[in-house]
Each structure stands twice: as structure tokens, then as C-alpha cells.
Amino acid sequence: MPVAKTYAEYQAEGNTPEILFWVGCAGSFDTRAQKITRALCDILNHAGVQFAILGNEERCTGDPARRAGNEFLFQMTALMNIETLNMYGVQKIVTACPHCFNTLKNEYPELGGQYEVIHHTQLLQELIQTGRLKLKEGGSFKGKKITYHDSCYLGRANDVYEAPRALLEALDADLSEMKRSRKNGLCCGAGGAQMWKEDEPGNKRINTERIDEALETNPTAVVANCPFCITMLQDGLKAREKNEQVMVYDLSEMVLNNLG
Amino acid sequence: MLQSIFFLAVLVGTGWFAWKGYRRIWQNIHLGTPQALSGDTSQRWKNMFLVALGQQKMFKNWLPAVLHLFIYVAFVLTQIELLEIFVDGLSGSHRFFAPYLGGLYTLAISLIEILSVLALVATIIFLARRNILRVPRFHKPEMKGWPFRDANLILLGEIILITGIYCMNGADKVLQTRGLEHYAPTGAFAVSSWLGPALFGSLSDGALIAVERFGWWLHILTVFGFLCYLPYSKHLHILLAFPNTWYARLSPKGQMENMPEVQKEVRIMMGLDQPDPNTPAELPEFGANDVFSLSWLNLLQAYSCTECGRCTAACPANLTGKKLSPRKVMMDVRDRAEEVGLLLESGQQQRDTFADGKSLFDYISPEEIHACTTCNACVEACPVLINPLDIILKLRRHEILTQAAGPGDCLSMFNAIENNGAAWAMSEEREAWRNQD
Known part of the structure; x- marks a missing residue:
């Protein structure tokens, strides 16, 4: 099936x-x-x-x-x-x-x-609140230092900041916020159709700027909620040669690995 | 009597000059298209009270917020003294309110004096931030020349205003001790009661009167000058922040404004609606390439911008060296509105047939608008709820829909959506993933 x-x-x-x-x-x-x-x-x-x-x-x-x-x-x-x-x-x-x-x-x-x-x-x-979904005690992210990237279209565009953070709390992850987070979060660089085009001339890629900020928190993983952010963040990690040490996860992947 | 006549003449001159300036701005804002307003009116009042009156969004960064608050509260409170200057100026009275308000008068002037000290400190720190510490957002390319001088001129103007107040009150405090009939005691003012004697204590009565009159005239002439200068400066936000926050969009930031005229065309094309036989066959221009195709709200926002650059400092494109600066977009729209407004005012162009061979694209290059990620950081950053993104998107719409231009890279995405229903041209089926591991 x-x-x-x-x-x-x-x-x-x-x-x-x-x-x-x-x-x-x-x-x-x-x-x-x-x-x-x-x-x-x-x-x-x-x-x-x-x-x-x-x-x-x-x-x-x-x-x-x-x-x-x-x-x-x-x-x-x-x-x-x-x-x-x-x-x-x-x-x-x-x-x-x-x-x-x-x-x-x-x-x-x-x-x-x-x-x-x-x-x-x-x-x-x-689903977790209503008890339809249970996470295991002491899951794989318990106490792990992670940072969370607010996507522009979930965050600023629609003011959803708490649900993803509540999931991180349910997973017992040790969230350390980046300097620019929530309303002040920095874009990954993909929005507004940028995903489909070359960057305009500049001195840095936006995803590199963002991943540098994420790396300042010394995370084991960067958590996101958007497939485009995930691509950009992963590319940023590659550019900084950190893709072996630091993982990029969507929240659903973290939840799936810790179902009770 | 002579003074009153002179005051009246200056007042009338200022009124005439200011009227011309503000009327021009009013007319320029009305060059824009109508703007539909949706949402709850009570939310609009709330925005105005919290964001304009309460300076809520300034407090994202507390240091400039507190300093700005000093200047703002000092400015608002000084209106009491200004009102009295008007009455005194026209009637020849001296401190007209003092006998009526008594202790309350002493308190009000003392509050003004204390806040003026705080405002003076803030002004000096602001000058230092611009000129010595060189805070980066004040030194972007669009700030070169006039915008930078404009900011300094306003700050210098504030110092002159405050100097005027202390000359006037300080000399007055000393005169009050000399038993002259015209200078009745008013109680101790918080600052000038000690500053006055310290600075002017040794002066003769005549010299004191001269200093007092000098301060009085310096203050009111600076105020008049400021009133006339405002329509030409970036400082209009002290007035326009209020309507600007009231009219600001209430829908979620992610929502782009719909284009019903395009929707109608597409519905007809898809056979969902019947074509209206009365509509002209020729399609109108879509998007915006000039002030005439932006909405009046876009133009109001351009005039409300005080060029603080918080938007540009938060813009991911600008932060990574791209040419886009949301502040420059607002400044360009205003500059273009000024240019168009002057051509109309001088009669060189008529509104219905306007064609000066230029457009907003002579100010804003495609490279700038193509760099935008539509992340809304600029919209979030603005302390007076200006939305540069709305303008950028209207320009993009004009590029694609009217000029058939735009970034070439986007064409493959457009083709993929049109032909494959997906943002990438893929050979496999959309649901193929569910049968793979």
C-alpha cells in the first residue's frame, strides 16, 4: 500500500x-x-x-x-x-x-x-497536544544543541513562530536562537522566485550569511520548516564545509525519528 | 506694536510659503491610483496610537528609541510654549499664560526645559552617530549628498531651537529679579532658574532684554523656517507618520495584492466567465512604472519615509552586497513624484497627457528589483509601517506583464508551470514519490 x-x-x-x-x-x-x-x-x-x-x-x-x-x-x-x-x-x-x-x-x-x-x-x-501523537521519552534530540531558522513565509508573512518551537520543546532539544530570529529572522535567500534564478551581483550569498549566523550558535543541527530554506541552508553548510558535522532537518523528520 | 506687525508679516509669509509646499505634497500623493482599504478600522486606530504616537516599533533597538523619544516628547511639549509665543507675538503680551495657569505654568515650562536638555543630549548623540561613529545605515550610496546634509541640517536646527529657549527663559529669569514691570515673576523654571543667572547674571537690563528678545525670535523664526523646510526634507514623518500608520495594510504580510483585472482576463480565457462585450479589446498597462500607476498609499509612504535605513539594514540582499536598498526605492519614488509634480505645477506637462520620456525605471534599475527575496524584513523593520515590498512587486509586475521583460532565468520556471504544472520541468509524474523509497 x-x-x-x-x-x-x-x-x-x-x-x-x-x-x-x-x-x-x-x-x-x-x-x-x-x-x-x-x-x-x-x-x-x-x-x-x-x-x-x-x-x-x-x-x-x-x-x-x-x-x-x-x-x-x-x-x-x-x-x-x-x-x-x-x-x-x-x-x-x-x-x-x-x-x-x-x-x-x-x-x-x-x-x-x-x-x-x-x-x-x-x-x-x-496532534501532540490532543494526544494523537506521542513522542518517546529521552528521544534522539534530548539535550542536543540545535538552532531554528524561521522561514519568511511562515514567520513574518504569517506570524507563525510558536508551533515549531513548541515541537522543539516536545522533542527536548536544546534550542539556542540565532541573533536574528522570529520577526527579525534573516531570509535564506530563496524567496521571491530567487530559487529559480542566479543571484544578482553582490559580495556574499544570502544562504552563506545565514548559515554563518547559525554556526555561531555551535549547533549539531539547523532546524527549518521549509523545503527551500532546507536546500539553501544545506548549500550554505557545504560552502562552509560543515555539512558533515552539522545536519539540516525539517521538524517532521525530527518528530518521525522520535515517535513513541 | 512694531514687533506685532513684524510678527504678523512673518507669520503670513510663512503661512503662504508653507501652504504652497504642503499643497504640492498633497497633490503629488494624489497622483497615485485609488487604494482599496480593507480590515478593521479599530485596528487602524490601534496601529496609529501604538506605532506613531507610542513609537512601538522604534523600541526594537532601545538606544536610538530612547534618544528619539526625548526629541519627540520635547517637540510635542514645546507646542505649549509655541502657542504662547503666537499669542505674545500677535498681542504684544509677555508670557500670556503665566497669570492664568500659575503653578501649572511653572511646571509646564520646567518640563519643557528638562526635556529640552534630554533632547539636546539626544541631538548631539545623533549627530555623533551620523558623523563620527558613522553608523553604516547612514552611509549607504543613496545617502550621499543632499540626504545626508538634510539630516544634519535638521539636527542643527534642533540645537538652534533649544538654544533659543534657554536664551529666552534664562534672560527672562534674571529680568524677573530686576523688578521690571513687563517681566513678572513666574516661579522657578527647572533649568533656566540657575542657567540664566549663571550665564547672564552680570548683564545690564538692556542687554538682558536684547538676549531675551533674541532667544524669542530665534526660537520662533527657526520654527517658521522648519515649517517651510519640512516639505522639502526627509523630516515630514513627524506629520505623515500618523496617517501612514493609520492607512497601513492590515492583511498578512505574505499576501500579495490581487489583480482583479488580470483575474477577469484569465477567467474568460479559461472559459469560466463570458467576455463582457463593452470592455475595450486593448489591455491596460499592468503593474507600475511611474507615480501614476502606484497607489496614493505607496506615494504617502514615500513622503513619510525619514530615510532612517532600518529597512536597508535588515534587507538580506543589501546585507550581501546587492544593489537593492528598500530605502532607496522609497527615496526614488519620492524624487520621481517631486519631478512629476514640478512639471505639472509649471504647466510644462498635463496630467492626462503626461509624457516626459522618463519613468520610475530611470530611478530604479531592474537589477535592484530582481534582487528582492520578498522576505518582508524591510516591511517589518519600518518604524512607521512603510511597505517598500509592495512597490518592488508592482515594478516586477510591470516588467513582466507590460514590458515582457524580467530576469531571463525565470522563463524556464514560467514555462514549467504553464506546461507541466510544476515549478520545474520534470519528466516523472507528480505523485511518483509515493511509489518510491
């Missing part, structure tokens, strides 16, 4: 899932982000959450196109997604990508797509 069923498969069985997992382009195609996708599926299956994906019917939300300035393309892809979501009668969406999260939550309503949208860190926190 595959780790995730599509909405169409649920419907064929005559069932309605609790929640739609919006996988996103990175989660679907990027090798590193696929691991996060599978980790989240494993957790949801473990907790007995009935979730569906759109599978091949999902399209890019249009975030990079819109931010690059291409409103026509954004409207096109967004309206196609909304047709699909509304056809299935989707009510609640979880996503592991803050860019998809922001677009689905804040930008689809005006186009006719009204859903309750949460980020996977919020869902995981909720």
Missing part, C-alpha cells in the same frame, strides 16, 4: 479524508524535500490521520510566478487548483511548504478558494 492515497482514491472507496496534504512542487520532485513528504506521511499514518493528496491533479500554487511578476500565470495555475480543490469539496489543507501555505491561505480566498490551511508544524503540534 502506498504511503499516501489520493482524494480520487478515497472517493472511489466512498470515503472522505479528514485533511488534504498539499505536497507542493518541492515536496513532489526535490529529492531532499521528498524525504520530508514521506516523513510527514509516515507520521500521519502512524497517528491514524485520514489524509489525502491530490497526486497528479495538484499543480504549482503559483507563488514563484506571482512573486516574479507573472500574474497571468499565477491566476491560471491558481484557478486550476481551485477548480480541483472545490470539485473534491476540500475543507482543510496541511502543507509542509510555507510558500504553498501562504498562497493557499492568503491568496486563494479572493479567487474563490476558501479553505482552512495549516502548516505541518501546526498540525504536528495539534
Whole structure:
């Protein structure tokens, strides 16, 4: 049995899932982000959450196109997604990508797509709070020094700062904050369609600037909540030749490794 | 009598000159397109009280926040004394409020004096931060020349204002001990009661009157000068911070403004709506390339910017040596609004047919707007809720939708989304991951 069923498969069985997992382009195609996708599926299956994906019917939300300035393309892809979501009668969406999260939550309503949208860190926190998910005592991150990178689109863009930190606390990790965190967090450099283009001329890459700041906290791992941040942070570690010593994790991977 | 006539003449002259300056700004702001306001009005008042009146966002960095607060509170309190200067100036009275307010008057002037000392200290530290310590955000390329002098001029103006107050009050305090009819005792002022005798104690009555009048005129003429100067300086934030924080967007920072006109086109294209036979076949221009296509709120924000550079200091692109500076974007929009405003005012151009062969892209280069990661750090950093990102995104929209330009790298992403429904062109199926390990 595959780790995730599509909405169409649920419907064929005559069932309605609790929640739609919006996988996103990175989660679907990027090798590193696929691991996060599978980790989240494993957790949801473990907790007995009935979730569906759109599978091949999902399209890019249009975030990079819109931010690059291409409103026509954004409207096109967004309206196609909304047709699909509304056809299935989707009510609640979880996503592991803050860019998809922001677009689905804040930008689809005006186009006719009204859903309750949460980020996977919020869902995981909720599952732990309600007891549907249990973490083991003295897990693999107990007392480990880690630092946490606020993605711009979960943090500043949507003011979600606490859910990821609550998860870190539940994991017993020893969080040491970077100088620039929460509202003042520094971007990883990928947003606003930068992921798809070369940097403009400058004297440093943004991800290197960010990883230098992360390394100042002497962490064993840098924790993030966004597939693009994870790529950028990992590239930054490589540039500083620290990718052997310091790991980059998505919160879902940490939770999966410590399920009780 | 002669003084009153002179005062009235200066007042009328200042009023006329200031009126011209402020009217120009009002008109320039109204060059922009309408701006839909959404959200809760009570939240708008809250923003204005907390962020403009309460200086909430300044306190991200407590040292400049406290120093700025000294100058701000001193400025607000001095309005009481200024009001009296107006009454005295026009009627020829001396310290008109003193007999009516009694002890309260002594308290008010004392408070003004104490805050003026604190403001003086703050002003000197601010001058040092700009000129000696050279805080980096004050020395970015866009601050060269006039913007840098502008900041120093205002700080010098503050020192002159404070000097005026102490000359006026100090000499007055000594005169009050000489039993002259015009200078009735007012009780002990916190600073000038000892500063006055220390500085001017040995002067003759005539010299004291001269010093008192000098301080009085220095103070009011500096205030008048400041009023006329404001519309030409970066210092308009003392007025515009209030409307600016009230009108600031209330939606989540991540939300980009929708373009209903594009939405309509796409819905028709996708067969979701029927075309309206009354709409012209020609598509309008999309995005913004000039002050006429920015909203009036974008322009109000450009005039509210005091060029502190907190946005630029927080910008990841600027921090890593890229050309983008959110402050420069705001300064460029204002400069362009000024340029357009002058051409309209002089009658060289008409609003409906405006074409001077220039646009905002003559001020802001593609390289700058392409460097933005849309991270909202600039928006978060602004102490008066200016949103440079909104302008950057409107320029990007113009580049792509109207000029069919933009960074070439983005084309493959656009094609992938259009043809594959994914941000990368992939040969495998989107759901292939669920069948792999």
C-alpha cells in the first residue's frame, strides 16, 4: 500500500479524508524535500490521520510566478487548483511548504478558494497536544544543541513562530536562537522566485550569511520548516564545509525519528 | 506694536510659503491610483496610537528609541510654549499664560526645559552617530549628498531651537529679579532658574532684554523656517507618520495584492466567465512604472519615509552586497513624484497627457528589483509601517506583464508551470514519490 492515497482514491472507496496534504512542487520532485513528504506521511499514518493528496491533479500554487511578476500565470495555475480543490469539496489543507501555505491561505480566498490551511508544524503540534501523537521519552534530540531558522513565509508573512518551537520543546532539544530570529529572522535567500534564478551581483550569498549566523550558535543541527530554506541552508553548510558535522532537518523528520 | 506687525508679516509669509509646499505634497500623493482599504478600522486606530504616537516599533533597538523619544516628547511639549509665543507675538503680551495657569505654568515650562536638555543630549548623540561613529545605515550610496546634509541640517536646527529657549527663559529669569514691570515673576523654571543667572547674571537690563528678545525670535523664526523646510526634507514623518500608520495594510504580510483585472482576463480565457462585450479589446498597462500607476498609499509612504535605513539594514540582499536598498526605492519614488509634480505645477506637462520620456525605471534599475527575496524584513523593520515590498512587486509586475521583460532565468520556471504544472520541468509524474523509497 502506498504511503499516501489520493482524494480520487478515497472517493472511489466512498470515503472522505479528514485533511488534504498539499505536497507542493518541492515536496513532489526535490529529492531532499521528498524525504520530508514521506516523513510527514509516515507520521500521519502512524497517528491514524485520514489524509489525502491530490497526486497528479495538484499543480504549482503559483507563488514563484506571482512573486516574479507573472500574474497571468499565477491566476491560471491558481484557478486550476481551485477548480480541483472545490470539485473534491476540500475543507482543510496541511502543507509542509510555507510558500504553498501562504498562497493557499492568503491568496486563494479572493479567487474563490476558501479553505482552512495549516502548516505541518501546526498540525504536528495539534496532534501532540490532543494526544494523537506521542513522542518517546529521552528521544534522539534530548539535550542536543540545535538552532531554528524561521522561514519568511511562515514567520513574518504569517506570524507563525510558536508551533515549531513548541515541537522543539516536545522533542527536548536544546534550542539556542540565532541573533536574528522570529520577526527579525534573516531570509535564506530563496524567496521571491530567487530559487529559480542566479543571484544578482553582490559580495556574499544570502544562504552563506545565514548559515554563518547559525554556526555561531555551535549547533549539531539547523532546524527549518521549509523545503527551500532546507536546500539553501544545506548549500550554505557545504560552502562552509560543515555539512558533515552539522545536519539540516525539517521538524517532521525530527518528530518521525522520535515517535513513541 | 512694531514687533506685532513684524510678527504678523512673518507669520503670513510663512503661512503662504508653507501652504504652497504642503499643497504640492498633497497633490503629488494624489497622483497615485485609488487604494482599496480593507480590515478593521479599530485596528487602524490601534496601529496609529501604538506605532506613531507610542513609537512601538522604534523600541526594537532601545538606544536610538530612547534618544528619539526625548526629541519627540520635547517637540510635542514645546507646542505649549509655541502657542504662547503666537499669542505674545500677535498681542504684544509677555508670557500670556503665566497669570492664568500659575503653578501649572511653572511646571509646564520646567518640563519643557528638562526635556529640552534630554533632547539636546539626544541631538548631539545623533549627530555623533551620523558623523563620527558613522553608523553604516547612514552611509549607504543613496545617502550621499543632499540626504545626508538634510539630516544634519535638521539636527542643527534642533540645537538652534533649544538654544533659543534657554536664551529666552534664562534672560527672562534674571529680568524677573530686576523688578521690571513687563517681566513678572513666574516661579522657578527647572533649568533656566540657575542657567540664566549663571550665564547672564552680570548683564545690564538692556542687554538682558536684547538676549531675551533674541532667544524669542530665534526660537520662533527657526520654527517658521522648519515649517517651510519640512516639505522639502526627509523630516515630514513627524506629520505623515500618523496617517501612514493609520492607512497601513492590515492583511498578512505574505499576501500579495490581487489583480482583479488580470483575474477577469484569465477567467474568460479559461472559459469560466463570458467576455463582457463593452470592455475595450486593448489591455491596460499592468503593474507600475511611474507615480501614476502606484497607489496614493505607496506615494504617502514615500513622503513619510525619514530615510532612517532600518529597512536597508535588515534587507538580506543589501546585507550581501546587492544593489537593492528598500530605502532607496522609497527615496526614488519620492524624487520621481517631486519631478512629476514640478512639471505639472509649471504647466510644462498635463496630467492626462503626461509624457516626459522618463519613468520610475530611470530611478530604479531592474537589477535592484530582481534582487528582492520578498522576505518582508524591510516591511517589518519600518518604524512607521512603510511597505517598500509592495512597490518592488508592482515594478516586477510591470516588467513582466507590460514590458515582457524580467530576469531571463525565470522563463524556464514560467514555462514549467504553464506546461507541466510544476515549478520545474520534470519528466516523472507528480505523485511518483509515493511509489518510491
